[in-house]
Amino acid sequence: MKFPLKIYDNYSLVQKNTLGLPSIARYYAEVNSVAELQTALVFARERQLPVIPLGGGSNVVLGDFLDALVVHVNLKGxxxxxxxxxxxxxxxxxxxxxxxxxxxxxxxxxxxxxxxxxxxxxxxxxxxxxxxxxxxxxxxxxxxxxxxxxxxxxxxxxxxxxxxxxxxxxxxxxxxxxxxxxxxxxxxxxVTLKPNLGYGQLGDLLARRLGNKSPSAIDISQAVCDIRREKLPDPSEVGNAGSFFKNPEVSQSEMDRLKQAYPDIVAYPLGQNWKLAAGWLIDQAGLKGVREGCVGTYQKQALVLVNHGGATGRDVLSFSRQVQQRVNDKFGVQLEREPRLYMEDVDKIIR
Missing domain, CATH: 3.30.465.10 (Uridine Diphospho-n-acetylenolpyruvylglucosamine Reductase; domain 3)
Known part of the structure; x- marks a missing residue:
């Protein structure tokens, strides 16, 4: 069957993921409409290929070769x-x-x-x-x-x-x-702004900027952008996937244990439980700004793993496991990765 949609084979994805990892897709297509996406799915079904959707490429860790149809979803509006x-x-x-x-x-x-x-x-x-x-x-x-x-x-x-x-x-x-x-x-x-300023540095920054004046939605957006730019690297300059680990949730009894051992622990109430700041845990485990080969934690925010150049998906996965182990050894808390991992065997996605 001849497909009206342009489908590439052995397509490099190094420019399609914010970690900048080298990865080759067996097939790749960019779709700009629902109809084109449906056409791409027919192509994959006829060849019994897995389908991997790719958007901005900011929350994925890609393996060296993806034996699949990678679909760049480019629907606009x-x-x-x-x-x-x-x-x-x-x-x-x-x-x-x-x-x-x-x-x-x-x-x-x-x-x-x-x-x-x-x-x-x-x-x-x-x-x-x-x-x-x-x-x-x-x-x-x-x-x-x-x-x-x-x-x-x-x-x-x-x-x-x-x-x-x-x-x-x-x-x-x-x-x-x-x-x-x-x-x-x-x-x-x-229609009417309902400011949410009680989390992290946001309220303090706006108070310094505006005094007693109520912030606008634009004020809040700009403050959030400034905080994020200060703490997080630009993927165009340093390969990264943003926050790499979720903030772990613990019970009240677990929080009491941690608070007794670590009085300065950073945590936020979450119903009957508590949410711990994963970045703080990684930092206190001595891993902020650490580098192993081509992969490391960002010097300004330990929650972010960065590709210093030349890293592969396996390198990132291996380093992330070391971070998880160090945090677990020190605090008895298990970190969970945020990005989706697509490694060589796409039918056996590593969770």
Whole structure:
């Protein structure tokens, strides 16, 4: 069968992932519409190939060779669907850059995403990870999404309940893993700003800048960007995948144990439990700014693993395991990786 969509073989992905890892896809296609994506899925089904969706490439660790069809989801479009006195309903296609979408929403007097400014990646990846920062998560404003079923090629709707959101988690990382590709996301944003300033350095920075003046959504977005730029490396300069580990959750009894041993431990209440600052744990384990070969932790933020040049996916995975072991040895706490790992055997994804 002749396919109208351009599909490349033995395609280099080194420029398609923010860690800058060398990786070759057996097949690669860039899709700009739902119809093109459906065509790509037919190609993969006929050859019995796994399908790996790729957006901004910011939350993945790629192996040397991916025996699969890698699909770059490049669907574009941002729309204000409706507006009433309390809510602005917006829709974005999966290939839109997340940060540009946030700025667009603020330009359209739609508030809520300002704390999520400058998170790397595209809109389509946001629900998979249930991205969050500075006390706000995507689920707080999520209405629905559309996703293509890889087996049937049909578009299905997912509401919040069906997505099964959790902390940096969703049904797309669990029981629906590798079964769907997200093509659009719809959010209900606020007409009136409801500032969330109680997490991390954000409130302190805005107080220094504005005094007693109430911040605007733009003020909050700019402050978040400044904090992130100060702590996190630019992938165009230093290969990285952003925060590499989740902030671990512990029980009250476990928190009491840790607090007794480490009075300065950084943690935040989370219902009946506590969320620990993974970066602090890694730092206190003596791993901030450490380098082993081509891989290391960022000197300004231990939560970020960086490729100093020449690293492979296996190098990153090996170093991340050493970080997990050191933290577990010192604190008795197990860190969980955030990025999705695609190694050589794509049918045996390393979790």
């Amino acid at each position: 941002r729309t204000v669907l409706s507006r009433d006195p309390d809510c602005v309903r917006v829709r974005a296609e999966a290939g839109e850059n997340w940060h540009e979408f946030v700025l667009w929403s603020l330009d359209n007097q739609a508030c809520g995403l300002e704390n999520l400014s400058l998170i790397p990646g595209n809109v389509g990846a946001a629900p998979i990870q249930n991205i969050g920062a500075y006390g706000v998560e995507l689920t707080d404003y999520f209405l629905s999404l559309e996703a293509i079923n890889l087996e049937t090629g049909l578009v299905e709707d997912f509401d919040r309940q069906r997505c099964g959101f959790g902390y940096r988690d969703s049904v797309f990382k669990r029981e629906k893993r590798d079964q769907y590709i997200i093509v659009s996301v719809t959010l209900d944003l606020d």
